[in-house]
Amino acid sequence: MDQIYKSIIEALIFSSDDVVPAAELIKTIKGIDGDEIKITEEDIEKSVESLNSNYEQENRAFLIKKIAEGYIFATREEYANYIGFLTLEKSKRRLSQAALETLSIIAYKQPITKPELESIRGVNCDYMLSTLLDKKLINISGRSETVGRPLLYKTTKEFLKYFALNSLADMPKPREIEEIMQDEDFLEQKRKIMMNAIEEEVEKETADETSNDNEAE
Amino acid sequence: MDQIYKSIIEALIFSSDDVVPAAELIKTIKGIDGDEIKITEEDIEKSVESLNSNYEQENRAFLIKKIAEGYIFATREEYANYIGFLTLEKSKRRLSQAALETLSIIAYKQPITKPELESIRGVNCDYMLSTLLDKKLINISGRSETVGRPLLYKTTKEFLKYFALNSLADMPKPREIEEIMQDEDFLEQKRKIMMNAIEEEVEKETADETSNDNEAE
Amino acid sequence: MSIYKIKLDHFEGPLDLLLFFIKRDELDIYDIPISKITKEFLEYVNLIKMLDLETAGDFILMASTLMRIKVRMLLPREVDERGGEIDPRNELVQALLEYKRYKELTDELSYMESNQRKLSFRGNFKEDFKVAPPEFDTLLKDITIFDLAKVFRIAIDNLKPEVTHEVKKINITIDEQIMYILDNLLKEAEVSFIKLVSDMHEKIRIVITFIALLELTKIGKIGLKISDGFNDFIIYKLEDGSNIQINN
Numbered sequence: 001m002d003q004i005y006k007s008i009i010e011a012l013i014f015s016s017d018d019v020v021p022a023a024e025l026i027k028t029i030k031g032i033d034g035d036e037i038k039i040t041e042e043d044i045e046k047s048v049e050s051l052n053s054n055y056e057q058e059n060r061a062f063l064i065k066k067i068a069e070g071y072i073f074a075t076r077e078e079y080a081n082y083i084g085f086l087t088l089e090k091s092k093r094r095l096s097q098a099a100l101e102t103l104s105i106i107a108y109k110q111p112i113t114k115p116e117l118e119s120i121r122g123v124n125c126d127y128m129l130s131t132l133l134d135k136k137l138i139n140i141s142g143r144s145e146t147v148g149r150p151l152l153y154k155t156t157k158e159f160l161k162y163f164a165l166n167s168l169a170d171m172p173k174p175r176e177i178e179e180i181m182q183d184e185d186f187l188e189q190k191r192k193i194m195m196n197a198i199e200e201e202v203e204k205e206t207a208d209e210t211s212n213d214n215e216a217e
Numbered sequence: 218m219d220q221i222y223k224s225i226i227e228a229l230i231f232s233s234d235d236v237v238p239a240a241e242l243i244k245t246i247k248g249i250d251g252d253e254i255k256i257t258e259e260d261i262e263k264s265v266e267s268l269n270s271n272y273e274q275e276n277r278a279f280l281i282k283k284i285a286e287g288y289i290f291a292t293r294e295e296y297a298n299y300i301g302f303l304t305l306e307k308s309k310r311r312l313s314q315a316a317l318e319t320l321s322i323i324a325y326k327q328p329i330t331k332p333e334l335e336s337i338r339g340v341n342c343d344y345m346l347s348t349l350l351d352k353k354l355i356n357i358s359g360r361s362e363t364v365g366r367p368l369l370y371k372t373t374k375e376f377l378k379y380f381a382l383n384s385l386a387d388m389p390k391p392r393e394i395e396e397i398m399q400d401e402d403f404l405e406q407k408r409k410i411m412m413n414a415i416e417e418e419v420e421k422e423t424a425d426e427t428s429n430d431n432e433a434e
Numbered sequence: 435m436s437i438y439k440i441k442l443d444h445f446e447g448p449l450d451l452l453l454f455f456i457k458r459d460e461l462d463i464y465d466i467p468i469s470k471i472t473k474e475f476l477e478y479v480n481l482i483k484m485l486d487l488e489t490a491g492d493f494i495l496m497a498s499t500l501m502r503i504k505v506r507m508l509l510p511r512e513v514d515e516r517g518g519e520i521d522p523r524n525e526l527v528q529a530l531l532e533y534k535r536y537k538e539l540t541d542e543l544s545y546m547e548s549n550q551r552k553l554s555f556r557g558n559f560k561e562d563f564k565v566a567p568p569e570f571d572t573l574l575k576d577i578t579i580f581d582l583a584k585v586f587r588i589a590i591d592n593l594k595p596e597v598t599h600e601v602k603k604i605n606i607t608i609d610e611q612i613m614y615i616l617d618n619l620l621k622e623a624e625v626s627f628i629k630l631v632s633d634m635h636e637k638i639r640i641v642i643t644f645i646a647l648l649e650l651t652k653i654g655k656i657g658l659k660i661s662d663g664f665n666d667f668i669i670y671k672l673e674d675g676s677n678i679q680i681n682n
Contacts, residue, residue: 011278011296012303015554020303028303058275061228072558079228086229086237086245097585104586120590163579172583174590234559282553290556297552304554311547314540315446321539337532340447340492380543381550389542391535 005029005039006047013048013064013071021070044071102128103137107159107171111141111152129153137162222246222256223264230265236287236378261288285377286384319345320354324376325391328358328369346370354379448496449533451478456530463530466523468507472500480648490641497644499526501667606639611646619656619671628666 012028013020022041030037048064048071055063065074075083105120106112118125132138136158143149155168165171229245230237239258247254265281265288272280282291292300312320322337323329335342349355358371372385382388445451455471456463479493506522514520521527618625627647631640647669650656659668 007276007278008296008299011292011554012299014279014290015292015296015300015557016303017557019558024303028299031302032299054275058271059224061224062231073231073556075228075232079225079232082225082229082245082249083232085248086233086241089241089245089248100581100585104582107582108586163582165579171579174583174587231556232559234556279556291553294549294552297554300554311551314544317543317547318446318536318540321543322536324543325536325539336529337536338447339449339496339529339533379550380546381553382546389539391539 005043006050009044009047010051014073019067019070019072024070098123098128099131103132103155103159106132106138106153107155107168108174110154110168111144112154113144113146113150113152115150117153222260223267226261226264227268230281230288231290233289236285236289236374238287242288282381283383284381285374289378291381315345316348320349320372320376323349323355323370324372324385324388327371328361329371330361330363330367330369332367334370446537448475448493449530450537451475451493452496452526453530453534453537463527466527468500468504468523472497472504475500476648480645480652490645491637494641494644606642608642608646608649611639611643612650614643615646615650615656615669619669624668624670626666626668630669 008029009025012025022044025044026039026041029039045066048066052063054060061079062073062075064071101121102117102125105117109116109120114125114129117129129138133140136156138153138159139156141152141154144152160167225246226242229242239261242261243256243258246256265283269280271277278296279290279292281288318338319334319342322334326333326337331342331346334346346355350357353373353375355370355376356373358369360366361369376382377384445454452471452475455461455474456466461467461471476497479490479497503522503526511519511521615630618630631643634640634643647656647658651658654672657670657672659670
């Protein structure tokens with residue numbers, strides 16, 4: 001087997017979305033380079049072993065594992081706590097985003113049923129609802145009159161306290177948020193224009209005071 | 218920075234299923250080894266460069282790319298056809314000419330409204346906008362202050378990833394209109410392209426009669 | 435008609451088609467022979483009936499713009515604030531140049547796309563579920579009411595683009611509209627386009643009527659002339675068109 005196939009095998013295992021059986025690797029190579037290419041499962045195994053010993057020598061942070069169904073890349077154990085930290089951070093972010101989104105929809109649309117909430121979020125909200133109920137940020141305010149009479153949810157006093165609000169009426173209106181939510185650049189530009197206008201205004205005023213026949217450009 | 222961090226950086230980027238920003242790598246390392254660890258974004262960049270030159274020397278089939286202000290592992294171009302065969306091109310369809318045209322205008326003019334976009338393209342863009350939103354290549358970024366307060370559109374991180382760009386600043390610069398005009402080959406070169414396209418079109422026409430699903434979405 | 439075989443759906447829109455004419459005939463973009471190009475444009479628009487009619491609308495809009503410019507070219511020039519004459523073609527030229535600019539960038543993007551497609555990102559990630567889920571108390575830490583409001587707006591906004599396209603089928607053919615136009619011309623010798631389409635509510639019906647008009651003009655059954663209003667024109671019957679058969 002040609003040495004080039006070692007790299008091709010590496011690329012294929014690397015990019016595959018799933019564990020790759022040796023037979024698939026052979027099929028792919030023959031599919032591109034022709035059926036006459038001589039390559040066996042044993043060749044694949046040897047290539048992987050050779051790749052792994054390269055990785056070992058070069059101190060790479062990963063290696064190719066052979067499991068029942070085929071080959072797969074994995075990072076070495078010694079990095080597990082770093083990787084765990086990174087994935088934990090990611091899932092934390094995802095969860096807190098989901099909690100915030102659920103709470104915001106309840107706050108603005110209350111009282112709201114679970115089906116309504118789910119149709120806005122597009123995902124099942126059981127977990128988030130029970131967590132928010134647990135933390136007493138929301139509670140059940142009754143049942144809707146619609147089919148199935150689902151429970152209605154609304155925010156609590158605890159919710160107001162949490163966000164330091166006197167009443168629900170103090171919540172920003174979606175329209176106001178819309179205005180704030182323009183692109184940063186846009187805001188920056190707007191600020192600049194406003195500042196210029198104010199400065200001009202101030203300049204003009206001072207000029208007006210000193211001499212009254214001074215033409216403003 | 219300690220040499221060990223080069224391997225940790227390698228492990229972290231390798232284990233992540235999406236682009237990892239340098240800030241997250243730093244946060245992770247400090248999260249595990251303590252805040253007193255001295256490590257900067259520049260250190261990360263240097264480590265990645267050093268890793269990439271290792272891969273090059275060792276003839277690895279992959280390297281680390283800097284995309285959308287972060288890092289991600291990718292295979293080298295030369296293995297594209299093997300990978301394509303294995304993954305059956307994974308429904309990796311190209312964007313249509315109309316989609317690319319719409320995207321290029323949004324990318325350069327962002328944030329942009331639908332009326333502005335349509336006045337440049339000279340055609341209705343509803344369908345293109347919904348397609349690009351679906352593919353998450355663009356997003357809604359707010360509303361314009363102009364009459365009717367139309368929605369504003371901008372490109373996403375996914376857009377950067379799709380074109381393997383580090384940032385919008387890496388996009389080719391649009392030419393000045395005067396420059397386009399001075400272009401000697403404005404007439405010549407483009408006409409050739411057109412004529413080729415027409416020939417292709419004629420060829421395709423015969424093919425089209427047999428199969429009719431050549432347009433991407 | 436052109437010696438080149440062109441399919442209209444090859445063009446991304448009317449500006450693209452106009453740029454093609456300019457390139458093909460090596461025209462000076464700042465001095466476009468508007469009569470010639472309008473004539474050609476209309477010929478191509480006439481081919482649109484082979485295509486889906488949604489595209490046709492944009493081309494027809496441009497056809498009317500071209501006709502308007504053509505009329506303005508015959509009138510005394512308007513003057514700008516500095517006393518210079520305004521070329522009626524200015525706006526069109528600017529639009530063409532702007533469009534061309536993005537057309538070039540589209541080529542570059544397309545090239546970047548092909549390059550990117552040669553990369554494959556690393557696959558096969560199994561998330562490590564051994565890690566315990568984070569404590570809820572940390573989830574909403576440091577969140578302000580503004581964050582809450584902002585997230586709500588985004589959640590609602592994300593709903594908007596999900597437009598459901600309701601397809602309403604309107605059964606209407608070019609032949610029907612040809613009959614409709616001829617019927618109108620039986621009653622009166624001349625009829626204005628605006629009047630002809632004034633009762634039509636669907637865009638598509640107006641588009642088909644326009645195509646029918648072009649068809650009738652082409653076979654010499656009717657003539658078109660400029661109306662007093664800039665955005666309208668007059669349709670009149672031609673005597674010698676009577677021997678031409680309409681395919682039904």
